[in-house]
Amino acid sequence: MLQLFYGGTFDPIHNGHLAIARAARDELSVPVRLMPAADPPHRAPPGASAVQRARLLDLAVQDEAGLRVDRRELLRAERLPEARSYTIDTLRELRAESGDAVPLALLIGADSLLGLPTWREWRTLFGLTHFIVADRPGSPLDVDLPGELADVLASRWTSSPEVLGDVPAGLVYRLSHPLQPESATEIRRRIAAGQAWRHLVPARVAEAIADERLYLGQAAGPGPL
Numbered sequence: 001m002l003q004l005f006y007g008g009t010f011d012p013i014h015n016g017h018l019a020i021a022r023a024a025r026d027e028l029s030v031p032v033r034l035m036p037a038a039d040p041p042h043r044a045p046p047g048a049s050a051v052q053r054a055r056l057l058d059l060a061v062q063d064e065a066g067l068r069v070d071r072r073e074l075l076r077a078e079r080l081p082e083a084r085s086y087t088i089d090t091l092r093e094l095r096a097e098s099g100d101a102v103p104l105a106l107l108i109g110a111d112s113l114l115g116l117p118t119w120r121e122w123r124t125l126f127g128l129t130h131f132i133v134a135d136r137p138g139s140p141l142d143v144d145l146p147g148e149l150a151d152v153l154a155s156r157w158t159s160s161p162e163v164l165g166d167v168p169a170g171l172v173y174r175l176s177h178p179l180q181p182e183s184a185t186e187i188r189r190r191i192a193a194g195q196a197w198r199h200l201v202p203a204r205v206a207e208a209i210a211d212e213r214l215y216l217g218q219a220a221g222p223g224p225l
Contacts, residue, residue: 002030004032006034017126017182022064027161031067050074050077117148132164
């Protein structure tokens with residue numbers, strides 16, 4: 001069976017994240033493992049620490065069938081506290097666990113796909129995983145792919161969920177459910193500004209953010225979704 005992973009900072013997890021995870025779960029008929037990123041070394045953590053962000057994820061998926069939290073990047077950061085965490089490292093770890101024949105897929109947004117040439121060893125990624133792409137309304141995926149990325153992707157697109165389970169890696173599938181307008185950056189900004197924000201996150205997550213007084217007084221700044 002295809003193993004599907006959804007990585008991100010999740011700072012905080014919000015309704016848009018969950019909508020995409022549910023859509024991927026339902027469209028591909030597989031569980032989705034949400035992987036929170038570790039705190040980056042040598043600089044301040046995101047708006048909430050990795051432990052806090054993972055706990056918010058636990059609350060968000062508590063009653064969600066087929067959604068679970070995978071803490072592997074946090075655990076690796078505990079073992080190697082000074083090392084930067086790259087997607088290529090996570091995928092190699094997953095391959096070491098699952099073997100070469102098991103189909104693996106990484107759920108990303110269209111903006112991440114467009115930026116793929118900036119990722120570490122980006123061409124090597126296609127030998128390790130499929131990519132499931134959640135598009136945004138008005139995305140330039142159809143017309144504005146960078147040249148080298150367009151060349152690499154040209155023969156990799158598939159519209160068949162079944163094919164993803166037939167080969168271990170190398171294909172790109174466009175999720176029919178688009179990304180939602182919610183943004184973690186906007187949620188952090190709203191909390192810091194004392195504006196309405198609870199409707200943008202699951203109720204349990206909202207309660208935990210309020211109880212722990214997360215994101216209060218912080219500049220929202222540009223940041224991961």
